[in-house]
Amino acid sequence: MNIYQRRGVPTIINAAGTLTRLSGGIMRPEVSAAMADAAGYTVDMATLQAHASDTIAEITGAEAGYVASGSAAGLMIGTAACLTGLDAGAMARLPDTRGLKNRVIVPRSHRNSYDHAVRTTGARLVEVGLPDRGSGAGVRDTEVSDIAAAISDRTAAVHYVATRISQPPLADVVAVAHASQVPVVVDAAAELPPQANLRNFIAEGADLVVFSGGKAIGGPQASGILCGRKHLIMAAALQHLDMDVVDDLWDPPARLIDRSRLAAVPRHGIGRPCKAGKEEIIGLLTALELFVAEGDEARHQRWLADARAIADHLADVPAPVTLTGQDDPTAVPKVSVHLATRAAAKALHDRLVDHRPAIHLDVSDYRSGTVVLNPMCLRPGDAARVGNALAAALG
Numbered sequence: 001m002n003i004y005q006r007r008g009v010p011t012i013i014n015a016a017g018t019l020t021r022l023s024g025g026i027m028r029p030e031v032s033a034a035m036a037d038a039a040g041y042t043v044d045m046a047t048l049q050a051h052a053s054d055t056i057a058e059i060t061g062a063e064a065g066y067v068a069s070g071s072a073a074g075l076m077i078g079t080a081a082c083l084t085g086l087d088a089g090a091m092a093r094l095p096d097t098r099g100l101k102n103r104v105i106v107p108r109s110h111r112n113s114y115d116h117a118v119r120t121t122g123a124r125l126v127e128v129g130l131p132d133r134g135s136g137a138g139v140r141d142t143e144v145s146d147i148a149a150a151i152s153d154r155t156a157a158v159h160y161v162a163t164r165i166s167q168p169p170l171a172d173v174v175a176v177a178h179a180s181q182v183p184v185v186v187d188a189a190a191e192l193p194p195q196a197n198l199r200n201f202i203a204e205g206a207d208l209v210v211f212s213g214g215k216a217i218g219g220p221q222a223s224g225i226l227c228g229r230k231h232l233i234m235a236a237a238l239q240h241l242d243m244d245v246v247d248d249l250w251d252p253p254a255r256l257i258d259r260s261r262l263a264a265v266p267r268h269g270i271g272r273p274c275k276a277g278k279e280e281i282i283g284l285l286t287a288l289e290l291f292v293a294e295g296d297e298a299r300h301q302r303w304l305a306d307a308r309a310i311a312d313h314l315a316d317v318p319a320p321v322t323l324t325g326q327d328d329p330t331a332v333p334k335v336s337v338h339l340a341t342r343a344a345a346k347a348l349h350d351r352l353v354d355h356r357p358a359i360h361l362d363v364s365d366y367r368s369g370t371v372v373l374n375p376m377c378l379r380p381g382d383a384a385r386v387g388n389a390l391a392a393a394l395g
């Protein structure tokens with residue numbers, strides 16, 4: 001019996017992808033083993049984060065890195081860092097931002113529910129641009145000139161959500177922001193693969209970038225990477241680490257926290273509720289190294305084998321089935337089933353959720369009648385179970 005069975009909690013088959021509400025993905029045994037090893041010892045957390053910084057810097061090309069409890073946590077402490085810099089008084093005041101640069105510019109088309117993490121710091125979002133291509137009435141999105149026009153002496157940062165279709169291009173946003181010494185914070189939580197994105201946004205000049213540890217990287221569900229400029233990572237660390245320290249005894253690792261740059265020792269900061277444990281930090285670093293070692297090609301083949309296995313079971317069903325992302329090693333291969341109506345898609349969804357174990361699909365396109373099977377979070381043998389259940393449900 002597994003731990004969930006012993007506790008009477010039903011497990012599911014997650015064919016929806018690395019969704020947080022479905023518990024993300026599956027960790028490799030090496031990652032679980034590293035976490036168990038980590039749990040058996042105690043360490044100084046600032047020393048562990050300094051090691052994490054070295055590892056993340058090496059892999060991302062950033063000056064420094066940090067591990068938080070997720071991408072959203074990384075966005076919060078990263079934004080806090082942009083608001084306060086190394087001013088301990090400002091850190092203590094957040095989320096009261098009176099007297100600070102507290103405006104964060106965001107292209108209107110980049111707004112999403114995760115910007116709560118930005119607003120939690122006390123920052124005020126300034127939305128810019130008119131994404132009229134979204135309404136079908138035009139062809140444009142936010143323009144760099146919209147961002148340039150919005151920058152003022154109150155601007156703390158530009159918030160940029162990276163996707164394959166984000167506009168304006170990041171490099172252009174960086175150019176206008178840096179012309180006014182404004183940092184750019186990139187939410188790239190789910191932008192892996194391609195693996196090259198671990199370095200791309202930093203190479204394009206982003207000052208801070210976040211990636212989720214619990215998505216494609218395959219780390220603990222509650223982990224995330226923040227990487228970027230050294231002084232901003234230092235400011236983020238100071239607002240996340242436990243700061244119950246005695247001033248004259250406190251001796252943090254200088255490559256993460258350079259005490260000579262601090263006028264005073266900050267107290268617990270706004271990020272303290274986003275605590276990451278030693279187990280998460282070690283798990284994330286282990287998973288990150290395995291992710292890099294596997295490479296896009298091998299990962300794509302692993303996922304493709306499951307996607308093909310599902311599609312093979314659907315060869316005779318009376319609905320069009322497509323396998324996408326087959327030929328692109330940087331894509332996640334997926335199986336789409338196109339039902340005639342939304343009602344038919346709902347019926348299929350309901351039937352699979354009633355399957356034991358329940359099977360969850362990607363339903364983001366369900367209103368158009370399409371359901372999608374994503375192989376990223378399947379266990380060995382799940383692809384055949386999903387294929388059989390789908391074939392039976394579709395008759």
Ligand SMILES: *Cc1c(COP(=O)(O)O)cnc(C)c1O
Nearest residue numbers: 070071072073114189190212224
């Ligand atoms: C998943 C996601 C997040 C949140 O990441 P966590 O690691 O779950 O905190 C933020 N932004 C985007 C775009 C995401 O896809």
